[in-house]
Amino acid sequence: MPVAAMVLILWDHCLTFSEEVATMWGPLNERILTKAVYLLNRYFTEAVLIYRIYVTSQVLITNENCKTTGWLSAISAIVIASVSQFYIMMRVYRLWDHRQSVRRALLAVFGICITAAVILSTLTALSYTETKGESQGICPIESVPVTLPCAIGTLLFFNVFVILITIYNTLEKPRRFENEMLDSLRQDGARIYVAVCMLWLLLLVTSVTIEATAFVSLFALVYPLNANIVARVHLRVESLRLLAPMGPVTIYQGSVKG
Structure with missing residues (x-):
């Protein structure tokens, strides 16, 4: 699974690299936070996958290797993915x-x-580091820690909350005319958030229904896919910002005077 995930993420990176150069890597002293978030979400995820493949390709995997892999995977999949997703969502709003x-x-x-x-x-990472001994080709995991489904459920809750507040905003006030770019972004954003929710839901269900080894392999495939989705949305939002640099666009009106 890590190899399949690596092929997927690198292939997608190649497809979007020209857009990334045009959108992200303008003057280096501008939009520092945006660049940092993109680097963490895209490049740090790739680095973690490369390291994971390197570890699992060794004849004997030591406990220290498993500790490092567990920490990096937890940081990349949960923390950085969440921060990246939230940052992009706030820019869209x-x-x-x-x-x-x-x-x-x-x-x-x-x-x-x-x-x-x-x-x-x-x-979760601390529980993985309690594994002792050496093994061939895999870090031995007896069971999925109960804290991992809880962490995944927390992120799923936040994504569902975003969808609900978006629906509430749509129903609360009538929407006036939007240009085609923003309308397209809204529609695509809804689809993307539903897709991300489905990925987190898949991980949540499988974390309590399948064997730990199979779940870890699935986890290694799903979280790079999530990173790909977030990276593509980030590029889309930044390209739209360059086309409309004047600031926030008012889409709702509090009252209409006759």
Whole structure:
């Protein structure tokens, strides 16, 4: 599975590299945070996969290798993925919603969820590092730690919350005319968030229904796919920002005067 994930993520990176250069790597002293988030989500995930393949290709896998792999996988799959996803979502909301209350609500819920996810991911990584001895081609795992489904469930909750608040915003106030770019981004964003939710739901269900070794292999395939989705959305949002650099676009109106 790690090899399949590596092929998938590198192939997708090649497909989007020209767009990445045009969108992300302009003047190096501009949009530093945006560049940092993209580097972590795209390149750190690739580095973790390469290291994982390197570890599993060895004849004997030591306990120290398994510890490092467990920590890096937890950080890449849970923490960095969550931060990247939240950062992109907030930039999208700046484009189509001018209300501070929405962004504050999202920030508050994200703060709670990411704190819980970091704690649970740390406990998960610590439980993996308790494995002792050496094995051939795989880090021996007897069972999936109970903290891992909890961490995945936390991220799934946040994604569902984003979808619900988006639906609420749509129903709360009538939407005025949007240009085609923003309308397309809204539609694509809904599909993408549903896709991400389905991936987290798949991991949540399989974490409690299949064997630990099979789940770890599936996990190694799904989280790079999630990183690919987030990276593509990030490029889409940044390209839209370059086309419309004037700031937030007001899509909702509080009242209509006759």
